[in-house]
Amino acid sequence: MAADRRTRLVALMATLTAALALFSCHASPETGGTSSTQPTAVSGLPPDLRPVKTGRAARYHPPALSAAVARRAAVMGLGCRRAHPRAYGAHVELYADRLVLPVPAGIGVAPPQTRRGVYVLGGPCTYPVRTFEPTGVVAIDAGRAPSLATLFALWGQPLSATRLAGFKGRVAAFVGGRRWAGPPGAIPLSRHGEIVLEVGGALPPHRAYRFPPGL
């Protein structure tokens, strides 16, 4: 009798846990991710492809300009330069609590920045790793082998196994859709690399990105 009661209790707790887990997977702590606005499948797309909203709280939008870049200091051995060799592109996607954490335009561009809307066209000097658009596309001088840590250092944002900009938690990293086992900062910014970092919830990562011509 007591065993039956225990078993029923275990069954009830497990069911409640399942319900809670399913509910929490579809809710979000941030505005813009409520269950009433959960993205739905779009016909014609693979079933695992869903649109995701951008986080709207301030910590999803840290400024692009860091103190080091503002004073044109050397960052991880890189200086601010007026001329650059040919550049290639890498793409970085960041997610926190299953919302997009945008990589802003203007990382690695010294002020005063020349802007056109959300795009940064340039500055008096720029670093070998820089962003000109808010799409996650990073321009990197050819001939270098910078890592993701360089980008975050220029951005002035923390990156570690347990920290992604203003978010704390275990950081999952992917390169080309495959799990990166090492420290996220060690990920190389390779040509046409597709890099995804996630904290606070898992989203299957993209494997590739179509880069603009010239990158």
Add this chain to the structure above:
Amino acid sequence: MRARFASTLAVVLAAVGLLPVAARADGDPASDVLLGENVFYPYTPPVSTALTKTLNATAAAAAKAGFPIKVALIASPVDLGVIPDLFNQPQKYADFLDQEISFQTKQLLLVVMPSGFGAAALPPAAMRTLKTLAAPSGKQSNDLARAAVPAIEKLAAAAGRPIKAAPGSGGGSGSGSSAIILIVLVVAAVATAGALIVSRRRRASTPA
């Protein structure tokens, strides 16, 4: 036995519930740009400066008229980032993009691709008008921009929010007549000043 099965099933359900939701994410440039801009322009070839000015002005005028529409011009798969498969499927892309950029309220959205138009969050009358719009006359970025301008005007009108002539739209008659008036005024001012100078000199030279 039944209770054990139920508890096992419940544990399995709990495990399934804790698995990550199979959902990929973001990665299309327009979703990032349209958070801060009214128009997303194709990467290549770039839209001409004049057309960019016209389209920006039209979108701004639409917003002023109470029809705040965002526009995505998609000229090639490159403009779609991680979802190039949606190229030339404007309505599907509009459905996708809408979910990325709409928050508490739905965001009016127009997508323009070489194959035609897609839209989201438009009132029914505007959606009916959308279906009557002809596809852009060409495949280039400028063609998409040229098609977007009258499309916005027609959709806004159909929604009961007609747009007043946007300043700088195509360098039209509004700015031209202002320049002519200015020139006429300057000429008149110079002529008047000249006449006054001549008149004073004549008086000065006339013996008392």
